[in-house]
Amino acid sequence: LAKTTQPISMDSYEGQEVNITCSHNNIATNDYITWYQQFPSQGPRFIIQGYKTKVTNEVASLFIPADRKSSTLSLPRVSLSDTAVYYCLVGSSNQAGTALIFGKGTTLSVSS
Amino acid sequence: GAVVSQHPSRVICKSGTSVKIECRSLDFQATTMFWYRQFPKQSLMLMATSNEGSKATYEQGVEKDKFLINHASLTLSTLTVTSAHPEDSSFYICSARQVRADTGELFFGEGSRLTVL
Numbered sequence: 001l002a003k004t005t006q007p008i009s010m011d012s013y014e015g016q017e018v019n020i021t022c023s024h025n026n027i028a029t030n031d032y033i034t035w036y037q038q039f040p041s042q043g044p045r046f047i048i049q050g051y052k053t054k055v056t057n058e059v060a061s062l063f064i065p066a067d068r069k070s071s072t073l074s075l076p077r078v079s080l081s082d083t084a085v086y087y088c089l090v091g092s093s094n095q096a097g098t099a100l101i102f103g104k105g106t107t108l109s110v111s112s
Numbered sequence: 113g114a115v116v117s118q119h120p121s122r123v124i125c126k127s128g129t130s131v132k133i134e135c136r137s138l139d140f141q142a143t144t145m146f147w148y149r150q151f152p153k154q155s156l157m158l159m160a161t162s163n164e165g166s167k168a169t170y171e172q173g174v175e176k177d178k179f180l181i182n183h184a185s186l187t188l189s190t191l192t193v194t195s196a197h198p199e200d201s202s203f204y205i206c207s208a209r210q211v212r213a214d215t216g217e218l219f220f221g222e223g224s225r226l227t228v229l
Contacts, residue, residue, distance in 0.1 A: 034217070043116075043205045043220030044156070087155070098209075099146040100218050102156040 004088045004103040011109050018075045020106050022088030025069045031090045033064060033071045034100070038085045044102075047086070048073070075108075083110045114140045116208050118221035125196055126229055132192045133224045135206030141186035142208035146218075147179075150203040162189040162206075196228040 005023040012018045024033065032051050036044035048055055050062040050071070061074040075082060087105040092098050115138040125131050135145055143164045148156040160181055161169040168181035178200075180192040193200050207220045 036220075041203065041223065041225065043118075043207070043223045045220070046217050049217065099158050099161055099207075101158060102148075104155050 004090060006088055006103060006106045008104060009107045009109065011111065012078055014079055014110060014112050015077050018078050018108060020073045020086055020108070021070060022073070023070045024088070024090045027068050027090050030092050032092070033062065034089050034091070035060070035062065035073045036087045036089065038087065038105070044087060078108075078110045080110050080112060082108060084108060114219045116206060116219045116221040118206055118224050120224060121222055122225045124227045124229065127197055128195055130192055130194045131196055131226060132190055133204055135189045135191070135221055137187045137208045143186060145183060145189040145206055145208045147181065147191050148205045148207065150205060156205060193226065196226070198228045201226055201228045
C-alpha cells in the first residue's frame, strides 16, 4: 500500500481557504485517493475521494495532478468546527477486503 | 449512507477481565470488517481484518490470543480483549467497506473507548 506524507499540523483562521497537500509517490495504477476527517473520540469520517484531476463535493475539493504523486485537499472558508485531524489515504477502491492504512495525518487548527 | 455502529462507546473494566466490543453494519452486508486501535494523539493502527465465516487476519505484533475476533454474520464482528491490562486502554474503531460502482468508501464506527483500571 502506498505510503503518504502530510504536514503534521496547519493553522488557519475562520473564513480562510485551507489547502492540505499529501505526497504519495508510490501510488499504484488502481489506487484511489481518499481523505478522511477525524474529531477527538470519534471514528474517521469520509470527506472526498478521487482518482485524477479534480473532484468537488459540498464540503471540499480534491486536486490531483496528472502524475498522481500528490493530491491537495481544499477546504473553502473554514470555520472553527473544521478543527480536526485530516488523513490522506491511498488504496484500491474495488477490493472490499483491503484495509486502508493510516498515516500520521494533519492536525488543522482553526482560530477566530 | 451506509452506517457502521459500535457498542459500547465507552467501557471501564478491571485489570484481568475480558471486554467485548461489537461492530455492526446497519444497512449493508460486510464480508470483511477491519479493527483499528488508536492511542492518544496518534494515528489509527490496523489491528486485524475480520472475515465472515473464517479466521481473522492479524497485523504483525498484534496478539491473536489476546484480541479475539469473531465475524459470525455478514453484519456483525466482535472484538474481545481478553485479560485486559492498563496498557490495553485505547480507542478501538471498526470499519467496513461497501463496494459500490462510484466509490469504495470505508465506513467507520463511532469508536469504543476502553479504560482498564
